[in-house]
Amino acid sequence: MKRKLPKIITAAFVLSFSVSAFAQVTDKQVKQKSVSENGQPSLITFNELSSYKGSDYQRVFKEQLGLKDTQSFQKVRTESDKQGYTHEKFQLYEQGIKVEFANYTLHSKDGKVVSMNGEYYNIENVKLSPSLSADQAFNKALQYTHASEYLWEKPLDAAELGYAKPKGELVLLPNMEQQGEKRAGDNIRLAYKFDIYATKPLSRGDLYIDAETGKALFYNATIKHLHDNVHAKKASAGSAVKNETALAKKAIVAANAETRYSGTQTIQTSLSGSSYILLDGTRGNGIQTYNSARTATYPTTNFTDADNNWTAAEYNNTNKDNGALDAHWGAEMTYDYWSAVHGRNSYDDAGAKIKSYVHYNLIAAGYSSNNNAFWNGSVMTYGDGSGTGGFDILTSLDVAGHEIGHAVCTYTANLAYQKESGAMNEAFSDIWAACIEYRAAPTKSTWLVGEDIERRSGHIALRSMSNPKAEGQPDTYGGTNWISVSCTPTSSNDYCGVHTNSGVFNHWFYILSVGKTGTNDIGSSYSVTGIGIDKAAKIAFRLEDVYLTSNSTFANARTSGIQSAIDLYGAGSAEVIATTNAFYAIGVGAAYSGSTDTTPPSAPTGLAASGTTGTTTNLSWTASTDNAAVTGYDIYQGTAFKGSSTTTTYTVTGLTPSTAYTFSVKAKDAAGNVSASSSSVNVTTTATSVTYCTSQGSSAADERIGKVVFGTINNTSTATTGYENFTSISTNAARGTAYTITITPTWTSTIYNEGYAVFIDYNQDGDFSDSGETVWTKTASKTTPVTGTITIPSTATLGTTRIRVSMKYNSVPTACEGFSYGQVEDYTINITASGTLDQEVVAGLIETTGTEKFALYPNPAETELNVSIEEADGYSYKIINTLGQQLGSGKIAGNAVDVSKLSTGIYLIELTSGDKKIVKKFAKK
Incomplete structure (x- = not known):
C-alpha cells in the first residue's frame, strides 16, 4: 500500500509491458502466440494437433522458447483445479543462478499441454562472478535505505514476524531501464537481493544491488498500505494487558462480539488462563489479533475478556478497542471466503496463521499520521486513524480483506x-x-x-x-x-x-x-x-x-x-x-x-460405452474434424442435453439402476457451429449399488484432515466430525498410471503423531479387503503434508468406485475401524483406460405427465434455479436428493428457487398442480 516516506533509492525501475503483440504462428501445433516487448512469448495456446505432454516440459521449453543449453527450468509448484487442468510452474536458472521474474507455467489437460505462459528473457554475455562480496553489497543497500533503525535490531519483534537479517541472494536481474522499449535482447545484471526491513522510518522491500558496481538496480516494496497518508495529530497511548498465548486443548469457544462497524458478530476465541483472548484455532493454523498498544512494535499482547462476551460497554471506548473485534472477525471472514469460494487454505493455501496487530503507532514509525493500515509481508497492521478529517480506526471488513489480499497476491501472481x-x-x-x-x-x-x-x-x-x-x-x-x-x-x-x-x-x-x-x-x-x-x-x-x-x-x-x-x-x-x-x-x-465461420464440424463417429455401473457409464468416440478447430462436444441423453466435454470422453453420472438409456454426441466449434449427431449407443445400467463399511474417528476436534489432493480432487475441509462423505467430489484415474496423493493434517493446537492409509475398491465389490486395495500407508509422524504415490493396476474395473482416506492418531488405520482421534474421508474415483479427465454431469432428464411448455435454467445452478412454465402460480415444488429425502418446498410464483444452501450434487425438482406433475433432475455446482 502507498506511504509517504523519505526516498529510499534514487533510481528504481520495473518491467511494465504496455502492449501484448501477437506473433505470426508457423508452428502447426500452436493456435495462438502472444509476445511481450522483448520479443519473447508471454502466452502460447496449442491446438488439437499438439503432441506435447505434461512430462515433455524440457522439450516444450526448448522448442517454444529456444531454451539454451546453459539454462534450465526447475519446477516450483504443481496445482490441479476443478476444470481438470494441471498447472506446473517453473523457475528459470542460468548456469545455476536464478533469473528473477523468469517464471513459466505449463497448463495441461488430459495429460496434454494446452497452453503455456510466463516471462522469459534473452540472456547473452552475462557476467556470473560478482566483484562485490555479499557484505559489501549489504553495506551499499544500507546506504541507499538511509534508515536509522532496522528490524533485525529488535530481536523480539523480528522473531514474532519470522524475519532475520538478510544475507543476500545472488540472482540475475533484467535491466529495468529497458522496460517499455522494443528490443532484441535483455541486458541482464548479476545482483544481490536483500529483504530490507527498516523500522524507522518504516519500510520493507526487496532491494537489488548490482554485484559489480554496487548500484541500486531495483526496489520492490513489500509493505502494502491502504492509501496515501493523511496528516493527523498524534493519539494518546493506551493500556495493554500481557497474557500467555499458549492454547489449552479444547479451549476454543464461540463468542458474541459487538464490533465497531458490523454490528454483533460471532467470533472464535480461546481461554488463556482465566481470561479469553482473540485467538481462533478452528481456521487453518489459527487467527490471532494482538494489541500493539500505540507502539510501533509487534508484541504478543492480547485483548482479553473475563466472560467471553465482548460488549460495546466494555470495548467501545476512547481507545477504540472495539476495532480489534472488527479486525478479528474480518480476518475470519476473509479466511472463510478463500476457503469456501476458492478452496484456498489461508492466504498461502497451506493454512498460514493470520496475525493482526491493532493500535499500531505509525507516527512512531516515521509516518505523518495514523491514518493507514498495511500488510508488511508477514502480518496485518492497523493504525487508529485520526477521526474527523481523516479516518476512524482502520479495521473495517473491506480493509482486512484488502490487506490480506496482498498476501494472496504474494503467493499467486506476486x-x-x-x-x-x-x-x-x-x-x-x-x-x-x-x-x-x-x-x-x-x-x-x-x-x-x-x-x-x-x-x-x-x-x-x-x-x-x-x-x-x-x-x-x-x-x-x-x-x-x-x-x-x-x-x-x-x-x-x-x-x-x-x-x-x-x-x-x-x-x-x-x-x-x-x-x-x-x-x-x-x-x-x-x-x-x-x-x-x-x-x-x-x-x-x-x-x-x-x-x-x-x-x-x-x-x-x-x-x-x-x-x-x-x-x-x-x-x-x-x-x-x-x-x-x-x-x-x-x-x-x-x-x-x-467469427463469420458457418461450416459445422463433422459428426463424431465410433460412439461406445464402457464400465457401466448402476449409476454411471463411460462414453468415448472418435474426434470430429473442422475447417478451423473443434472446441468441444455436447452429450445428449435421448433428446435432452446432458453435458459437455472438451475431450473425446465423458462420464455420465446420476443414472438409475436397471434402466435403459440412449446417448448421442455432437461436436461444436468456436463460431458456435454444431455438427450432425453421432450414431446412438444404448446402455442398460446394472441392478444394484454397493454399500461400504463404516470407519470414523470419535473426535476430530484436535486433529483432522485439512486437505486432500489426488488427481483433480483438491478439497479443503474445515469440518470437525470423525467422518466426511465427499463422494460427490471425484477424479479420473487411468489404469497403469501413477498418481501423487497429498494429505495435509490440521491440528487445533498441539501437533500430534498421525498415521495414514488410503484404500481403493478396485473391483467395485463394496469392500477394501481384496489384494492391493490398501493402496498407500504411512507410519505415524508429525510431517505435514504427507505425500505418496498410487499406481492404478491394469486389472482395476473400469468405472466409478470409492477411495477412502484415513488419518488416525499415533498409528496406521485400517479400512473399517472406529478409533478415538482422527478423521476419515470418502471420495469417488473413476477408473479409465485412457486417463482422460471427463466433465461432470450438468443437466438431467425431464419426465412429465403434463403438456405445458417448460424450462429449467441455469443447469447446473449456483445460487438460484429459474422455472419457466405456463400458469406458474398454480404449481408448488419440492427439492429431493438422490436418497429420496425432501430438502425444500414452496410455491412457484415467478421468483427463482433458492438453491444456494444445497451441497454440490444431483437433485430432483418435483412440480405439482392438481393431477399434473413434472419431475426434472438438476445439478448444483
Missing part, C-alpha cells in the same frame, strides 16, 4: 509493486475486499472501499469501484486521472501511481459483475451484460492465480483474462464475451468480435 503490475496488485486487493464484503455483509456498499472508516469531508469512501472518478481515480486506461507510468517508481510518487491507476482494473471487475453501457474517456462506446460477482470472481482469481506473472501489464491481463473465461466457461460463451467487452470498456483491447 505482482511487482509499481507501474501497471502494482496497480493490478492494488486492484486485486480491492476486488477481494468487495467479494468478501458481498459474502459476509451483503447490506454494506459492495462497490465502495473503506466507507466504514471514512471521516474526511466531501468523501464517501477511499475508492469507488463503480465510479472511480468520484474519488480521483481513472476509469479508463490512459484517461482522466490516469498517472503516466513513464516514470521512475519511488515511494514519493506512489511507485508510478499504483493506488490511482488501480481504479481502471477495479472498474473492469465492476463492469464484468453488474454490466454497464456508456462511452469511455478515449471515445469507445460499449455495452456489457454483467455475469454476476460470483462468476466474475472466479475469472479474476484464475487470472491472478494461474496466468499473471510478476511484471504483467493491463494488456497481459486482457489476454489471460479472456483465456481464464474460456477455461471456465468455454470459447464463445457469454462469460468470454463479457470479459472481453469489459476490458474494451476500460480502454484495453478491442471489443468481442464473433
